[in-house]
Amino acid sequence: MDSGGERYLEMRRRLELYFERRNCLAPDELADETLNRVARRLEEEGSIAADCPAQFCYVIAKFVFQESLRRTNTLVELPPDAPLATAPQVETNEHVLACLDDCLQSLAAADRELIVEYYRGEQRAKIEQRRALAARLGVSTNALTIRACRLREKLERSLKERLSER
């Protein structure tokens, strides 16, 4: 069972992704703003009138999003034929690989093996490999997916931190 802290972090992550998918410029700040408002409402009213706390968070997030739109805090969609200025930025150089290696080293050996194995292979072969991996670990493919996603997010966070250290 997740602890309260883990549930909070998970909700923050979901809100962050929601704002990110809505092309907001600072999804993490908007996620924090949403949770601050939820907390204030709880403080003021003692309880929240919604089916579940997540539902309430979403309603508040929508307001926060609408407000952010008014501040034009969103990204402009690129035309499909726009030259990709992003290409050089996504170059995987040895420095990135070295940082990734450090991040991988910080994972437990079993997790390291899992994430490498989970994301290996192409299309159909990948699906089969994941089924086989789940069977080998004695978990459902759904549980394996969640575990791999969690590990990847951990790796992404850790890699971002290391790359921003430079």
Added chain:
Amino acid sequence: MSSRRQPDDGLLTRYLLGSLPEEETERLDEMSVTDDEIAWRLRAVENDLVDAYVRGEMSGGTLERFRSTYLASPERRKKVVVAKALLALRPARPVADERPAMARVSRFPIERWALAASLAAIAAGGAYLYFVPRSAPNVPHVVTARNAPTPQATRVSPALATVSFVLSPPTRGGTVSLPALAVPAGTQLVNLRLQLESDDFPEYEAALRNLATNEIVWRSAAAKASLDGAGSAVGFDLPAGVLKPQNYSIELSGLPQNGRAELIASYAFRAAPP
């Protein structure tokens, strides 16, 4: 909210690419926050989507949408960086490939240490490791055992404790882990033999880059390549004191007869604590 029908992966992909009608987008927005299963499936589909882009498996309208919508966000571009790095991972070189070499190493007095360290290095991603205690009498040079005399060997004082590493040519795929080179305490010289894809230059030079600071911390003199059991390789001796426990890259340049040095390969590795 409209229906509670569980969306399939195709619909989730279209949602992530911003190509659903607003009503459907809002339905999935809400589910992405309130529905545990959808929250995780979306992340999984997104990871696979980014991987497909990085692998070049995307085409047509999906690719156009991905470029115009998904890559518009700096946060999402970082996911692409991670995906590229993950794609670069490849399985470690099978240990079985190198068993004969290991058997030769195990003849040395330090056999237990050398064998364990060699296996660790190979498991870590493709470096071969030999401990060459050149100051010890009657101990065959391991590279000689592989029929590859090194010009560097003659330049090294026999009194110096030297460790020799062989680094495989870098591959496009990268490695699961950087090769970990553990230099034993008391070592004075580290002999690095860099295997070459092909020997195209009369001489080569190497520069050691500290990947943490991006600075060149050591440069070699020019050296010629020679043949060893696995093909051509060029060797350099660097003072062991240069290496700290961190990541480095050896940048190998070819020196043509006339003209400027040409960078031909980088060999990344991790100097591990003894």
